[in-house]
Amino acid sequence: MAGSSTRPTSRDVAQAAGVSQAAVSLVLGDKWRGRVSAATAERVREAARDLGYRPNLAARNLRLGHTRTVLLVVPALTTEFFAGVYTGAARIAAQHGFGVVLYPSPEGIGPARDPFASAQAALDGIIASSMAADALTALRGDQLPLVMLDSDPDGSPGSATVNLDIADGVRQVAEHLLELGHRHFLHLAADVASWTFEIRGRELTTRVGAVPDTSIRTIRAPISIAGALAATEAALAGPGPHPTALVCDDDKLAAGAYKALRRLGLRVPDDISVTGLDDLALATAIDPELTTVRLDAEQFGERGMQALLAVLEGRAPEHGDIPVELVVRGSTAPPGAP
Structure with a gap:
């Protein structure tokens, strides 16, 4: 049959595998579990591969209404x-x-x-x-x-x-920064009305607020380099004590924040630690490389x-959220001396 110019049919597959056409239909339609054995299913798939069989999906879908x-x-x-x-x-x-x-x-x-x-x-x-x-x-x-x-x-x-377990990712960020000794935080939040960003803000506030003598300020920016640059520069340009840690809702915001910090003469992480979230390729393209949360x-x-x-x-x-992982790189360190 393999050398024939005629297109193989499900009947040919059934004969080659020694099963019924109904069994072939179940296996190739991925509905075989509980109806035929795993060994039989593999025999059908092997026969289909050997014969070069391709089901007519258009006709099948029309028949099934899908x-x-x-x-x-x-x-x-x-x-x-x-x-x-x-x-x-x-x-x-x-x-x-x-x-x-x-x-x-x-x-x-x-x-x-x-x-x-x-x-x-x-x-x-x-x-x-x-x-x-x-x-x-x-x-x-x-x-x-x-x-x-x-x-x-x-x-x-x-x-x-x-x-994704975004809440746990933010908890990992907060605990990392708190363990380094940071107590004064600036949160660069994405200016997007979305559950995932609400979770980030809420978890960060909760985790930082549970530690005595801490403070957190939130500023918002569109998810863009320019938006993050402008928001960070505006937040830090004035007089007064600056935060020692900047927590960004995603890596693109962190990249914009880097530009603002350099314009202000602040060094990462000597003067201020910065974190992101996503672990995009961008996170290792900026210098120092970004501490961030890896999402699969x-x-x-x-x-x-x-x-x-x-x-x-x-x-x-x-059920169950997908685990995430904090990746610690060069953008975080203990807060420097005043």
């Missing part, structure tokens, strides 16, 4: 983080015969037009970042399964939520897609 297409809605692609989320989601999707369409919400947040004539007809489900939640009103209607990323699990509009973007995307598959199949998604 498109096997998922929409991933994220803020504008201004960092590699959401590229990593897409990579992870697409990897899991491909293993199950799904495709992923990436759709960045205009300006990072806010309403977006439906990119399809009818999202409900074109999609099987949606995965969306909470920072792009407003884009969903034109996309989801009332019918499409939805998984939210970085979203309040108690108030999410989705069928499931998948979160690809695992985040994988878990989001796995959760959506579970929802589509009527299963309970995996």
Whole structure:
């Protein structure tokens, strides 16, 4: 058969594997668990590979009433983080015969037009970042399964939520700085109305406030180098005692803060320690390299897609936040002498 010009069929696969066509359909449709043995499933897959068999997905999807297409809605692609989320989601999707369409919400947040004539007809489900939640009103209607990323699990509009353990990441940052001896903090917060950034501010305030004789001041900036530069410069340019630690909501804000500190004649970390959050490539491109919290973007995307598959199949998604890790580099040190 391998040398024949005729396209192999599921019947050919069944004959080669010594099983029924129904078993072939179950295995290649990834619905074999609990119905056929793992050994049989592997025999079917091996036969399909040897024959070069490719199922007619278009006909199958039309018959089942599914498109096997998922929409991933994220803020504008201004960092590699959401590229990593897409990579992870697409990897899991491909293993199950799904495709992923990436759709960045205009300006990072806010309403977006439906990119399809009818999202409900074109999609099987949606995965969306909470920072792009407003884009969903034109996309989801009332019918499409939805998984939210970085979203309040108690108030999410989705069928499931998948979160990184951002709260623990901020706790790790605060404890690192407190152990170094810092007591006076400036928080450079992202000026974005989003649950994930609310968590960062709340956890930092709670952790620092639990230690006597500490202070914390919060300033806000758009997530941009220029915005962070202007906000940091304005906060530190005046007279009076300066904080010894600057905690930034993400690495891009930290990079803007670096520029402001240099303009003000302040050295990192001699005069002020700086931390970020994300561990983007940017974190090791600036000098000194940035102490930051590493977030596994690809695992985040994988878990989001796995959760959506579970929802589509009527299963309970995996519970538990994805762990994060503080990466200590040269931008933090004990506070210097006054």
